[in-house]
Amino acid sequence: MHIVTVAEMRELEAQAEHQYGLTSPILMRHAGQSAADIFMAQLLPHHSINDLEVLFLIGPGNNGGDGMIMADNLARAGALVSLYTWKTHELTIRGQPIAEQQIDKELTSGLQSADYVIDALLGTGTSRPLNEDMRALLARVEGERKQRPDLRVVAIDQPTGVHTDSGEVDPGTLRADMTITLACPKIGFFFFPARDFIGELHVGSIALPPTLEHNLSTEMLNTGLCRASLPKRPLNSNKGTFGKVMLFCGSQPYPGSAYLAGSSAARAGAGLITLAVTEKMLPTYASSFHEATFAILPEEPKSEISRGQAHDRAQALTEHLPGYRALLMGPGLGQSPETRETILQVLEDLRNQPPNKRPRLIIDADGLNNLSALEHWWTLLPEGTVITPHPGEMGRLCDSLKVSGGSIDRLQLAREKAREWNVILVLKGACTLVVSPLGETRINWKANPALATAGTGDVLAGMIAGFLAQGLIPFDAASLGVYLHSCAAERVSSELGDAGLLASDLLPQIPRVMRDILHTSFEEGSDITER
Ligand SMILES: NC(=O)C1=CN([C@@H]2O[C@H](COP(=O)(O)OP(=O)(O)OC[C@H]3O[C@@H](n4cnc5c(N)ncnc54)[C@H](OP(=O)(O)O)[C@@H]3O)[C@@H](O)[C@H]2O)[C@@H](O)CC1
Ligand SMILES: Nc1ncnc2c1ncn2[C@@H]1O[C@H](COP(=O)(O)OP(=O)(O)O)[C@@H](O)[C@H]1O
Ligand SMILES: [K+]
Numbered sequence: 001m002h003i004v005t006v007a008e009m010r011e012l013e014a015q016a017e018h019q020y021g022l023t024s025p026i027l028m029r030h031a032g033q034s035a036a037d038i039f040m041a042q043l044l045p046h047h048s049i050n051d052l053e054v055l056f057l058i059g060p061g062n063n064g065g066d067g068m069i070m071a072d073n074l075a076r077a078g079a080l081v082s083l084y085t086w087k088t089h090e091l092t093i094r095g096q097p098i099a100e101q102q103i104d105k106e107l108t109s110g111l112q113s114a115d116y117v118i119d120a121l122l123g124t125g126t127s128r129p130l131n132e133d134m135r136a137l138l139a140r141v142e143g144e145r146k147q148r149p150d151l152r153v154v155a156i157d158q159p160t161g162v163h164t165d166s167g168e169v170d171p172g173t174l175r176a177d178m179t180i181t182l183a184c185p186k187i188g189f190f191f192f193p194a195r196d197f198i199g200e201l202h203v204g205s206i207a208l209p210p211t212l213e214h215n216l217s218t219e220m221l222n223t224g225l226c227r228a229s230l231p232k233r234p235l236n237s238n239k240g241t242f243g244k245v246m247l248f249c250g251s252q253p254y255p256g257s258a259y260l261a262g263s264s265a266a267r268a269g270a271g272l273i274t275l276a277v278t279e280k281m282l283p284t285y286a287s288s289f290h291e292a293t294f295a296i297l298p299e300e301p302k303s304e305i306s307r308g309q310a311h312d313r314a315q316a317l318t319e320h321l322p323g324y325r326a327l328l329m330g331p332g333l334g335q336s337p338e339t340r341e342t343i344l345q346v347l348e349d350l351r352n353q354p355p356n357k358r359p360r361l362i363i364d365a366d367g368l369n370n371l372s373a374l375e376h377w378w379t380l381l382p383e384g385t386v387i388t389p390h391p392g393e394m395g396r397l398c399d400s401l402k403v404s405g406g407s408i409d410r411l412q413l414a415r416e417k418a419r420e421w422n423v424i425l426v427l428k429g430a431c432t433l434v435v436s437p438l439g440e441t442r443i444n445w446k447a448n449p450a451l452a453t454a455g456t457g458d459v460l461a462g463m464i465a466g467f468l469a470q471g472l473i474p475f476d477a478a479s480l481g482v483y484l485h486s487c488a489a490e491r492v493s494s495e496l497g498d499a500g501l502l503a504s505d506l507l508p509q510i511p512r513v514m515r516d517i518l519h520t521s522f523e524e525g526s527d528i529t530e531r
Pocket of ligand 3: 063119120121122123155156157158159160
């Protein structure tokens with residue numbers, strides 16, 4: 001499913017008319033019908049469409065037109081529909097126009113008895129800050145919702161006041177419980193503050209032929225997309241079929257990282273996990289991670305950095321690499337000069353191997369922190385490397401730039417840097433971005449504060465390594481890892497709530513979400529996402 005800017009949406013509409021004769025009224029008829037269908041399918045269990053009170057706020061453009069058609073469909077299905085037309089200040093209740101002098105009073109009582117308010121005031125044609133009287137109207141709805149939290153607000157195409165492209169919001173914007181967006185999700189929804197105003201996101205159809213979307217390069221991560229890249233599990237398989245992962249992760253202060261990343265690579269389906277550790281660290285891992293095998297590295301020197309010793313460590317690691325399809329470097333490694341030197345040596349060894357012989361590389365956490373201290377660090381990476389910075393690490397990689405946790409500027413930065421660094425860049429956070437060097441972009445809708453806890457990044461890095469080992473191309477491995485990681489978190493937080501998730505809670509959920517996406521029915525255009 002593609003994500004669009006306003007300009008791209010307008011171009012799609014123009015091409016629909018030009019190439020297929022799908023005029024605006026035809027598209028709008030589909031839009032209103034589809035919004036009504038989704039609305040009825042999503043009614044709360046204690047609601048029934050018969051006698052449901054629905055108050056529509058109708059704007060002056062096509063967004064209002066969508067609302068009118070949706071209203072007509074709901075009325076025919078049995079709902080008690082009221083329509084308030086903002087520009088002309090007209091009100092009809094169940095098809096009966098209300099006399100001018102009664103409108104204010106009737107609007108108030110309509111609001112008080114409504115089960116749902118439908119925001120069909122403004123959509124992608126919003127061209128300026130909201131008028132004061134539109135803000136006042138939305139504030140009346142908000143005032144009623146404060147009194148009556150069970151009043152639900154559904155936005156058509158987008159909540160009025162959201163800036164469709166930037167994700168900024170007007171101070172008058174009404175937070176939706178659900179947004180039924182039309183044809184494609186809009187780019188601003190994936191950035192803050194807008195993300196907080198969308199509620200559950202549903203995508204309605206306006207019957208655009210899919211071929212019109214072939215020029216779009218930004219996609220939403222969803223079940224359909226990820227199912228297509230999920231590794232196959234043939235009956236006649238063995239552990240070699242699913243690839244070996246080597247992890248150069250963990251150190252004395254941070255032993256958990258290697259365990260979390262290694263376990264998640266295995267949970268993602270990799271055939272064999274090997275941890276490259278020193279003899280001193282071996283008992284720690286051997287006692288907690290029974291399924292892993294180990295590559296023993298020479299101890300880190302206590303005092304001065306020695307290039308020779310770093311070289312020995314790197315050599316001990318790379319000698320083990322033949323036959324491995326993925327190498328994860330970084331989580332928990334620390335930033336000693338000797339570790340940095342070892343990483344550089346390993347990178348040099350990898351660059352010197354033919355691409356089809358070397359493992360796919362993913363670098364996370366301290367792997368990135370070590371690199372960021374070096375000028376032009378990206379020239380040291382082999383082709384096809386995946387990097388997974390959080391905003392702090394991204395800032396360090398960009399010469400101490402301050403990188404936003406959630407606003408739209410991070411998209412532009414991610415695209416610029418994925419191209420400049422020639423990497424598959426996973427910029428983590430709420431609504432994680434996955435960007436290829438060519439600028440192809442996939443964005444995760446799912447935001448979940450339960451994930452904001454130590455070690456969850458190690459799990460993500462391990463999952464991506466696990467998918468690389470199973471032969472996925474790096475862009476797909478990164479995308480699948482990001483999406484399934486957030487699905488696993490959703491499973492945990494549906495039980496525990498928004499706080500208290502342990503990174504290790506994600507591990508047993510990984511196979512379950514893979515099973516779920518294989519078996520859940522999914523139709524393009526009807527993906528339903530939470531929050
Ligand atoms: N076209 C199609 O084929 C399809 C379109 N679709 C639907 O149409 C929507 C886009 O429709 P749209 O372009 O008519 O824009 P829309 O958001 O309804 O508002 C424009 C009007 O609002 C006004 N206005 C602007 N800013 C304002 C403000 N701050 N405060 C007050 N007024 C303001 C502006 O007035 P003006 O600037 O001219 O004074 C103009 O009258 C889209 O979101 C989707 O729902 C779908 O059905 C699919 C098919
Ligand atoms: N609010 C949030 N919504 C969605 N995902 C989040 C949120 N906060 C953190 N995450 C995810 O949790 C992980 C945290 O990674 P990271 O910061 O590297 O943690 P660590 O290094 O402790 O393992 C990332 O995958 C990130 O996208
Ligand atoms: K709207």
